[in-house]
Amino acid sequence: MDPIFSPPLHRQRHQFVIDFVKRNKPKKVVDLGCSDCSLLQKLKFHREIELLVGVDIDGANIKKKMHGLAPMSTDYLQPSYDQLRIELYQGSVTQEDARLRGFDLVTSIELIEHLTLADVERFSEVVFGYMTPVAVIVSTPNSEFNPLFPRPAGFRHSDHKFEWTRAEFKTWALKVCLEYGYEVEFTGVGQAPPGQEERVGFCSQIGVFHWLGGRQDCNMFFGDDAEDVFSYTLLYSINYPSLHDNNILQRVLVSEVLYWAEKLKRNWIEEKTGERDDTYTLYPAEGEGEECLRASERHMEMEDRQTACGAEMKNPGEHQESELFWTNGEGQQESCKLHRCVSVPLAVLWSCCPKLSVLSGSLRNLRHVLMDNPEVKLSQDGSAVLLNDQEQDLEEEEKDHDDLEDSGYAVCSHSADPEEDWERNV
Known part of the structure; x- marks a missing residue:
């Protein structure tokens, strides 16, 4: 038939x-008689849907196909704000749930x-009288089209009852509309050959029902008096990853911060050394790199370069073992063995990556996460991300420090084996 x-x-x-x-953007959709879940597999990509449900009396068939509805790897790598839950049930459309x-x-x-x-x-009573959805799409074969098929007279499928x-x-x-308060429009799919459209109609006839009460009234229709009947068996359920999940949101935020901080660090190192390390090349979206550099320059022009790391740099003089001094927020000097890092201000990251502002809402929220x-x-005051800088030799420290005034970032020093717990103090 289909060919x-x-x-x-x-x-x-x-x-x-x-x-x-696409036109009506329903949030909750159920496919009755979902069979091999092929329609559900298409609908799951339309993320205006928040709850997608399939029901079929053949549970074995559902179990064969249900894993095709699982999230793909990209759903976990790039979760969106959209929420989607999929549920599959074994049950009869003549039973209430x-x-x-x-x-x-x-x-x-x-x-x-x-x-x-x-x-x-009974199907009419359950769907239109009990479930009371905002809209119902029913398709069924049009028997007037059957004579056009090159086959003996009879139903299109051996299991058809009519x-x-x-x-x-x-x-x-x-009759359904009159009893349950709906209106219907008739259409179909499967065009008849030219010249026979009016005589035989569509191959599959379709009725699109709309509840006259509307969406808002439908939600108000169900009260505490509704009897809770659970006749279906849940076979499968899955929640797609969403940024509405705080754990996922924090993971994405941290990933974005580390990506952009490392990217900006590499840009700074390349600017300082004039060399490009292709091993660590990061590929931003078009135009993002230049915007990041401009944002970092604007930010650092307004800041005191010596305190960008939250620690005032001191000349080490002739101190043995090439130690540097830094002062904490209380002005106390502490000594540490040289271990250089690059400080990337959160304000620069905020300016460079619009996604961070969208995800976190504010710079304060980002810092808290x-x-x-x-x-x-x-850094100690929580204003910058600290990244280890192990690409440059220790002997270049004094030379690099003299060039800090022209940099978009500051290089600071902290101990590889500090006397105080940095993470505890942050």
């Missing part, structure tokens, strides 16, 4: 649902023809 259609008929039915989702009430969209694609006429009545004409489908649909994270070392 005479381009694209195949089942894809046209699925595309009809997808186009409806409170977990499926109040959805924005219910789809029933080539399902009702597999039910007895008595079960179709196949309606357009008039029979319209009679059922209008980083102070509690062991992967990031901050």
Whole structure:
């Protein structure tokens, strides 16, 4: 049957649902008779949907296909703000289940023809009377189209209990609207050959039902008096990674900070040495690198270079073992064995990476997240990220220090074996 259609008929039915989702942006969608979950696998990419549910009486078939609905690696590597939960249930569409009430969209694609006429009545009661979704899409074969197929007379599938004409489908649909407060529009997919469209109609006829109460009234319809019935068996559930999850949000924030801090450190080293280390090359989005350098220059022009690390630099003089001195916030000098680091101010990171401002909301929030994270070392006042600088020899320290006035960052020194616990003091 399908080869005479381009694209195949089942894809046209699925595309009809997808186009409806794009236009109406439902947040809660359930596919009744989800079978091999092929429609759900397409709908999961439309992230306006927050809850995507499939129901089928054949639990074994669901179990074969359900893992295809799992998040992909990119969903974990680049989580978005969108929230998506997928649930799959084994159960009959003639049974009520409170977990499926109040959805924005219910789809029933080539399902009702597999039910007895008595079960179709029960299907109507459950879907339109009990579940009361905002919208329902029902597709079913149009028997008037059947003579165009090169096959013996009969139903299109051995499991079909009936196949309606357009008039029979319209009679059922209008009866549903009258009983449960819906309106319906008729359409379909699978065009007839030229000149026969009016005579036979679409191959698959579709009714799109809209509840007259509307979305807001639908949400108010369910009160505490509603009886909680749980007749379906949950076979699969998964929450997609989302930035609404605080743990994921913090992980992404830390990853962005470390990426950009390392990138800016490399830019500074290349500027100082005139050499490029391709081993550590980072590839920013187009135009980001220049903007970062401009932002860092603007920031450091307004700052005192000597205190950019939260520690005042002192001339080591002829001190043995090439030690440097720094003063803490209370003005006390402490000695440490030379271990250089590059200080990247958080304000510069904030200016260079718009994603950080979007994710954290404020520079204060960003600092708070980083102070509690062991992967990031901050200066004592929490104003800058400290990165180890082991590319340059220790003998170049005095020469580099003289050039700090022209730099976008400051180089500071702290002990490899400090007397005080830096992380505790931060």
